[in-house]
Amino acid sequence: MKTFVLGGGCFWCLDAVYQKTKGVSSVVSGYTGGHERDPDYYSVCSGTTGHAEVVAVTFDEEEVPAEIVLDMFFALHDPTTLNRQGYDVGTQYRSSMFYQTTEEKILFEEAIERNQSLWAHPIVTEVSRLPMFHVAEDIHQDYYGKFPEQGYCQVIINPKLAKARKYYSAWLNA
Template identity: 45%
Template sequence: MNSPVLTASVSERITLGGGCFWCTEAVFERVRGVQHVESGYCNGDVLQPAYEQVCGGKTGHAEVVRVDFDPAVVSLRELLEVFFAIHDPTSLNRQGADVGTQYRSGIYFHHETQEAVAREVLAEAQVAHRGQVVTELLPERNYWPAESYHQHYYARNPEQGYCAFVVAAKVDKFLATFARLTRSD
């Protein structure tokens, strides 16, 4: 009798800033092939910043989500297409009523291959938005996980006002636009 060959799922990671991390986390947790999403802060100058510091705009950090995914199930290109659809990449340092540099649009890559794919998708977004995209493209640096109460915030607080109106709208847009990428579990 032959033993089955076990293959480990290869995981890749990309870090994305699309405004409030509660919104981006809630969407990417619903994407098929995404294995884990963690809200955090990156590309600032303070070590281990607290939420209040980041919101004060003095740390230089962006609110981000680290997305671990299986590229055999969902490609980086597909994740970036979702990313550009669920936030306004033309709005500098704001998303809706959320204002400040911590809400900037950013793609924070982990290796050169990701940078190349991101450059392609970013160029396509520039064309689609008539050259108005302000999304930064940089290597991820100085990443810190957000406090535990921010993790899976929408899943734990769907009735909270911001979640019910802002986050839910982004989740609904994802579900309507990307049905083919929606988890079945």
């Protein structure tokens, strides 16, 4: 099993897609990359903690290759916008990849290079060593699964799920 810690805007979006990805055994929403010892949703959303909203995606490489997990990441958010995804603005929404090993760092850098051709502007995704990972509050775990009719889920997450189904249907559960 391998775990990647990825930030691509609001963690609910990445969580929703990876929850439906074959070979993914768990997706944990959380915070990392900041200076506050015990961040919570409201402090992170204030933009003052330095943390990013992220997901820790644990998967079996025999069922879904690491490259597919990373390519999905780059397809599901705009990695060319600094500290912003749509209406979500601030460093907490930055495009980010947090590695735990040199091997992961290389995989992340290769994924950036591989996916750059899909974007007209340079990818600005931050690649950093993973500091402490803080698990987000229970309400944020599998948010889409709990609240699929909520407005944010309908307007923001559903189009991302549709895009994932279009390009990655072989890797998604129904």
